[in-house]
Structures are given as structure tokens and as C-alpha cells.
Amino acid sequence: MKKVALKILSSSKIYAKTKIEDLDEKRLVPSMMLRRRLTRNSKVMLYLSDKCGFNGTKIVYGTCYSELQEAAKMANAVITNGLLSPTSFQNSVYNTAPSYYSLIHKDRDEIITVSSGMKTSLDTLKTAALQALVSKEKILCVAVECINIENIEEVNRCTDYLEAGVAIVVEISDDMTDAKEIEDHKIDGIIDSLQDLMSVVGIHDDGIDKILVEL
């Protein structure tokens, strides 16, 4: 087991019971054509990266359920008319949100997408720590779940908030003194796949800006 110290440079979180209303899309994505193609996860990710003041380089993105709206559109199209929208298909892959970030901001650096079930945001953080250690660059670590689809109540047993996201920008710290273990700052009702990163944002809000992360 190897631990490293990460300096938290900025952080942000957002969540809503059904739909996050103001994601500042027109400012963040001036091109109407591109804006219309964005998925919900993409819009939340773009919003959080802006709130964190991230200017590009490596991204580690996490999502357990990915682009559920696009997947649902595809599945319902299949049982309705057997036809499938190419846009929905291309937007259904797990790395869609960071890929749109890359496209919009002309960020040609590495993107890793983690999907580790309910420990997705923890593994996203671990992967971001590795990327920060290896590259010595600032890393955007962001996790998003948007599961607001029709009939979601048939399967939703995990969250009161159908849209939620959390992000931090981190860099490696060579000095491990004063680095804190991640304390539990979970938010009731948020999906477990985001809770570990929510805790990191919580302790950052409390004034702690250096954490220990096991790789």
C-alpha cells in the first residue's frame, strides 16, 4: 500500500432532487449546435470544471451509471421502432462527458474514465492521485451521476438526488506533513458512488487542503 499527499487547489459540488436548473450552458458552450448535443453528465461536468477554474491537462472522470438518459433513449427506441439514433449511441459511452470537455476546450491531454460501482469516486480519486504523481501536473478529478430518466423509480434504490456531481483540482505534494486522512463528510441521500469525493470537498470546505490518498 502506497499513500501520497494531494494538495486540493479547488473544489465544487452540485446536486438536485430531479434536475439541476442552472448549469450556465450558454456561457460555457457558446456554439448552439454543440450545446444541443451535450448529455446531462457533460453539462454537469463542464459546469464543475468551470467552478474549479480548471484550464485543461489531464482529466480523471468517474461515473457508475454513465449516460443513463442516452442508454434509455436507445433501449426505448429499440422496443418502439427498432431504430437507433447515431447521436444517442455515440453519446452513450462512459467517456462522453470528458470527451466533450476535450472537444470544447481543445484539451488534447489524457482522459481516464473510472466506473467502479459504489466506490467510483474513491477509485477516481486514487487514479487522479496516480496521474498527479506521475505527471506532476494539475489534475481534474470529477465524478457525475445523472439518472433522471422516465420510470427511474422502477429501479432507483440508491439516491434521493437524481442529478449530482462533484469535482476537485489536485496536484501532488512532496511534503506529507499536515496531510489529513479523508474524514467522513457524506451528504445524506447522495448516491454512494459520489460520496467519497463529496467527503473530500466537505473537508476542503472546512479548510483542509492536503489529503492522503492510497494509490
Added chain:
Amino acid sequence: MNAYINGYELLCDAGNTQDLMEAIYAKKSAITIDESYLEDVTAGLGKMEYDTIFDVLEDVAEVVLKESNLENFHNTLLILGSSVGGMQECEDIFYSQKSYKNIDPDRYSMNVLTDHLSAKFGFYDTRALSTACTSSANALLLAKRLIDVEAYDNILVVGADGLCYSTVLGFSALGVLSDRVCTPFDKDRNGMNVSEAVAMLLIQNVKTDNSIELKGVGASSDAYHMTNPDPEATGAISSMRAAIEDAGLTLDEIDYVNAHGTATPANDRVESLAIEKLFNHDVYVSSTKAITGHTLGAAGAVEAIVSCEVIKKSLIPPQTGLKNQENKNINIPTESVSMGVKNIVSNSFAFGGNNTSILVGVCS
């Protein structure tokens, strides 16, 4: 710390590793032409013989463990790369019942595969990645870096994707499915074959008599288009160059490029251009997807295994199905080439302009 590939096994449409290599050198494609999987669509598909993907995962892991220097996987990190995870099972339920009610959300996401393997073998920890068709290549990238920084001694990289109706239909909607066995780099190619596979590589920090070294990894983003590659090939060049620099090698030390080579018009045109622009010598190039089809998230792991075998056999694979080469400025052999193979770059490219290259070679 150096990273060594000390064991591997796979199952794909051609069979296990040995079967696959025999098929590659015999230029015998395992793709079948299917007229019933999609309604009114003829498509070349690569199908495995199995009951469930979980059975295949267990079987392949058992082989890797048995042939390794480990008694168990209790001190091993598992990193999965998959593009569909548990979608195969869930879409079957939804399409038959037209409702989500009987879908278990825990069996939909990527980690259903890692959870299954962990329950069976007791891994130290697990991680799942999903970057579409670069998923398991990125799993290899992370494994190499984790060994480099001495975070783990043993990492099992798994690439796994089963055939899903939604995926095949999606590629059909994009107009990139071939109705015959795909022909990478051919002027008359008409698309790709969707396939399935499970492939595993044991990466360790110790060298054995049978090791192949995972020398370099590189990744980039095109920042160009969600499905079409950058026509200037900037991203593909960048990921290959990064892998070669990571390995501390020069361009002329690369003997062979195991290409992504899906046989879609856009991919092969751009990948050919990238190889032509980057390399200053006649590096050999071929795509083994003419045999396996495109195994999507598993492709990076499948082709890493193929690359290890090419080094061990000292035999460059021929390009199956090539009759009329489009880009004549790259060196694509149509017959096997016997030579000492020291270093291989293997490419994986994905939706969103996600590019990953890995470099394997004889141990330094």
C-alpha cells in the same frame, strides 16, 4: 520499477491464445457472417462459445493464476477495462419485459465483472475503467504506472466485452458495420466487425524467464470530433510518440505496429497517416482485427497478448484480407515475416478521440 507481463490468456472468436495465433498466421478469420442478429442487416460478427461472460472470466483467470508464480490473487490489484460491463444481461431483461422493474442496478454497471472475479478469487482491490474501445489499453496504462511508482507488486489487467444488441445496432446506425469479413487498410474496405472477448495479463514487478516487458504507455485526446478521428492524425501520433518516449526508445527501435486497424474508412486512413508521418523507417504494420473482429473494450488487452506472442515467436503477423492497399507509404506485410522482434507499439483508439498506445518488448 520495471513492469513485466508474466502471464496471459484470452478467449475470443478464434479460441484461446494458441488458437488465435495459429489463426493469425494462417490468415484464417474467425468472423462469421450473420443475417439474423440484427433484423434486415447482414453483419460480420465475432462470437465466442460460452454460457455467460462470468463463466469465461472465471475460466481465463484460472488459467492465468495456474500458470503464474502466485498461489492466489490476494495480493493482486484487478484493473478491468470494459465498454459494456453488465449491459448484456440487463438489455436482455429490458427487451423481453419492456420494463426496468426486474433489472438489478448492481448488475448493470462495469463493476459487476470485477465484483464477480473478486468474489471468486479474493483480489486485494479492484478498479474498473470504461473509455469505450481504449478501455483495457488504459487499464494497461494504469497498471504500468502503478508498478513504476511501486504501489503494487502484482496487477491483473482484464479486458472483457460480451456482444450486446445495442452495441451492434449502434455501430449499424453509424453506418460502419461490414457485411463481410473486415479488410483493414484495404482500399475497398467497408467497415468493421463487432466481436467479443475476455483477455487477461498478469503484470508484475519481477522478471521471469518468460517475461515480456511493458516498456511504455502513452495517451492523448484528439479534441476534434466525438466519433471521427482527427484527419491530421495529431492525436494518434501523440499517443504513439508518448509511449515510445516513456519507454526511452527511439523511433527506429520499433519493429512492428499492431494497429488499431478496425477497417472503418476513417480509422484506417488516419492511423496509416499517423504511422507514415511518425516513423522514419519501414516499420511493419498489420491489424489482427481481420481475425478477431473489433473486441471493443477488450481490444487493448487482446492485442497486447498478440504482441507478446509476436515477440516470443519472432514472427510478424501478415495482414489478412489485404488485396489493394490504400496507403502504400506504410509497410504492411501480406505474409508472415520471420525476424527478431524487440519492440512493438500496439494502438487503441476510441469514441471521443481517446487514443492509447502501449509498447511491449524484450526485457531490457
